[in-house]
Amino acid sequence: MSNSHPPRVIPVHDLRPGALPIPLSSAGIRRAPGLATSDTLGRPLRDLRISVTDRCNFRCSYCMPKEVFDKDYQYLPQSALLSFEEIVQVAREFVGLGVQKIRLTGGEPLLRKNLELLIAQLGTLRTPEGQALDMTLTTNGALLARKAQALRDAGLQRVTVSLDGLDDRIFRQMNDVDFPVSEVLKGIEAAQAAGLGPIKVNMVVKRGTNDHEILPMARHFRGTGIVLRFIEYMDVGATNGWCMDEVLPSAQVIARLQTEFSLLPMQAFAPGETAQRWAYADAQGQPDAHAGEIGVISSVTQAFCGDCNRARLSTEGQLYLCLFASQGYDLRSLLRGGASAQELAAAIGSIWEQRDDRYSMLRASLPPQPAAAPGRRVEMSYIGG
Ligand code: SAM
Ligand code: SF4
Ligand code: SF4
Numbered sequence: 309m310s311n312s313h314p315p316r317v318i319p320v321h322d323l324r325p326g327a328l329p330i331p332l333s334s335a336g337i338r339r340a341p342g343l344a345t346s347d348t349l350g351r352p353l354r355d356l357r358i359s360v361t362d363r364c365n366f367r368c369s370y371c372m373p374k375e376v377f378d379k380d381y382q383y384l385p386q387s388a389l390l391s392f393e394e395i396v397q398v399a400r401e402f403v404g405l406g407v408q409k410i411r412l413t414g415g416e417p418l419l420r421k422n423l424e425l426l427i428a429q430l431g432t433l434r435t436p437e438g439q440a441l442d443m444t445l446t447t448n449g450a451l452l453a454r455k456a457q458a459l460r461d462a463g464l465q466r467v468t469v470s471l472d473g474l475d476d477r478i479f480r481q482m483n484d485v486d487f488p489v490s491e492v493l494k495g496i497e498a499a500q501a502a503g504l505g506p507i508k509v510n511m512v513v514k515r516g517t518n519d520h521e522i523l524p525m526a527r528h529f530r531g532t533g534i535v536l537r538f539i540e541y542m543d544v545g546a547t548n549g550w551c552m553d554e555v556l557p558s559a560q561v562i563a564r565l566q567t568e569f570s571l572l573p574m575q576a577f578a579p580g581e582t583a584q585r586w587a588y589a590d591a592q593g594q595p596d597a598h599a600g601e602i603g604v605i606s607s608v609t610q611a612f613c614g615d616c617n618r619a620r621l622s623t624e625g626q627l628y629l630c631l632f633a634s635q636g637y638d639l640r641s642l643l644r645g646g647a648s649a650q651e652l653a654a655a656i657g658s659i660w661e662q663r664d665d666r667y668s669m670l671r672a673s674l675p676p677q678p679a680a681a682p683g684r685r686v687e688m689s690y691i692g693g
Contacts, residue, residue, distance in 0.1 A: 327626060327638040330655045344406020344617075347629075347663035353406045354580060354617035358395060360423065361415040362623045362690050366448050367484035368472075369548065370512055372689050374484050376547045390625040392426040394643050396433070398621060401653040403433050405660065407619070409442040411468075415623065415689045418451040424462035431463035444468060446510070450487055452495025460502040467499050468508040473521035474528055482518060496534070507534045508603075514541045515556040522564050530569070530588060530599050537583050537603035543671075544631055545687040558604035562586065565602065574601060580617040582607075611668035619660065620691045627656065628691045630665035636686070 344352035362384050367374045390398070399410060410430060417423060433441055442465065449469040459467070471492055472482045479489040499507055509529060513519055522538065529536040538561045543550040565571060570589040577585075583603030587595035595601075606612075620628040625640030637659050642652055667674075 327641075328635050330637050330639075330642065330659065345657050345660050347660055349614075349664060349666070351580075351615060351663070352617050353402070353619060353660045355409045355411070355619070356399065356402045356407045357411045357413055357618060357620045357691075358399070359414050359621065359623045359689075359691055360395070360412055360417045360420040360426065361389070363419050364414065364416040364448070364689055365419060365450055365485065366416065366487060368448075368482060368512075369484060370514065370541055370550075371545070371548065372687070373547055373549070377689075384624055388624045390621075390623070390640060390643075392422075392429060394625065394640070395426060395621070396429045397643060397649070398625070398639055398652065398656075399430055400433055401649060401656055402619065403435055403441065404653055405657050407441075408435055408439070409444070412443075412445040416448055416450070417445055418447050418455055423455075424458050427459060427462040427464050446470065447495075448483070449492035449495035453491065453498040456495065456498040456502040456504055460504050464504060466506060466508075467504045468510055469496055469499070470510045470512070471496075471525075472511050472514075473518045474524050475518075475521055478518050478521065482514075500533075505533065509534055509536045510539055510605075511536065512539045512541055513556045513561060514554050516554060519556050519564075522561055523568055526565055526569065526602060533600060535601055535603060537605055539605040540608040542607050542631075544685065545689075546685050547687060552608075555608050557609040558584070558606040559609070561604055571602070580615045582612060584610075607668055608671070611666070611671070613666035613669045616666070622686070622691045626691075627659060628686065629659070629663045630667050631688070631691070632667035632685050633665060633691075634685050636691070 344354055346352050364372055366372070367377060412423070412427070414420070420426075427443065430441065430443060435441070443463070444466045445459070445464060446468045447470070449471065452467070452469065469492065471489070473479050474489060476489045480486045496507060496509070499505070511518070511521070511525055513522065525536055538558065540558060541550065541555050562571065570593070571586040572589050572595055574585040574587050574595070583605050585601050585603050587601045588599035590596035590599070620631070621639070622628060622636055625638065625643065626636030627639050628636040637655070639652070639655070642655055647655070
């Protein structure tokens with residue numbers, strides 16, 4: 309993607325400390341049909357994750373530890389959040405630049421009032437080739453039993469539910485608000501009944517906390533049509549006190565599963581897919597379609613930055629190019645400053661074209677980051693998982 313005009317920096321009135329200046333070309337960004345805008349490493353822009361709230365009804369210690377996210381924590385005021393209209397305005401330009409998939413996340417996205425209205429509006433967007441978007445949502449499942457049907461009716465296709473174990477005591481301890489596992493399981497059932505599928509269940513594995521739940525979780529979801537995925541505990545944000553000792557590498561997750569199940573490695577569906585997929589094998593050593601598959605997401609031990617095609621839009625409209633970034637680009641200021649659709653597209657395109665983020669590939673060579681460091685990484689609850 310090239311622009312013949314030199315970049316200019318649009319004046320913004322509300323540049324938050326830490327936000328990066330936005331290079332803008334006065335020419336609109338155009339792309340050839342079928343091609344997405346690419347970054348400096350040749351990675352196309354395909355996947356947009358939108359955080360619709362920075363609030364959550366859980367306090368998972370690996371994400372929003374209670375000691376930090378306590379009653380005095382200052383969440384964003386309503387006026388700071390992008391409105392649904394603003395989100396759709398931005399999303400439309402992302403789609404014009406190559407995005408085919410949108411994931412709504414947070415915080416807990418089901419806490420955002422009238423989320424169905426946003427889903428319905430995003431559902432009207434079409435790619436330049438005329439395709440509808442692949443639209444999904446990641447939730448902790450607490451409100452899913454109540455909302456599954458309305459989400460489906462609004463046009464949501466599928467959901468990913470986070471669930472870190474079936475042992476009620478461990479689950480209550482991990483969500484740290486004493487929330488029972490039975491309610492999340494009811495939410496998953498309601499999502500299945502509403503046709504929100506295929507459902508994925510994400511389990512963050514913390515060695516010494518819930519790793520004994522790997523086999524029970526696999527037994528529970530095998531043969532249900534639900535795809536269980538084991539996620540390595542990541543050093544995202546700056547508040548969870550992460551240490552490598554608590555990471556159980558995916559290779560060990562697979563080894564534990566293989567003590568009971570026969571697994572076959574599967575091909576990735578699409579470039580940029582985060583999970584390595586494994587099929588359960590039948591007695592003949594062939595993939596067992598009824599038993600289904602599992603996935604492992606090895607964000608720590610096997611970096612997948614090489615084809616990372618994900619952009620993240622924070623709750624207040626900052627564009628982040630990596631989960632581990634410390635600064636974003638303030639698209640909200642452009643929106644509220646009256647930028648045209650063409651200027652917005654040009655800004656997003658230029659930002660993506662300059663992207664060289666690949667934190668997980670570099671992790672091992674970087675110095676450890678003190679939690680109180682200035683310019684520390686943003687929290688996952690703010691930019692969305
Ligand atoms: N509240 C929703 C939920 O929990 O599904 C959506 C937002 S949450 C930030 C998105 C995903 O990030 C969840 O699957 C969660 O388990 C995962 N996550 C949060 N912190 C993590 C960490 N430190 N390491 C790995 N995954 C993490
Ligand atoms: Fe909330 Fe999801 Fe973070 Fe847990 S992982 S605290 S449910 S945002
Ligand atoms: Fe993408 Fe950043 Fe994760 Fe690498 S570390 S896969 S660039 S989000």
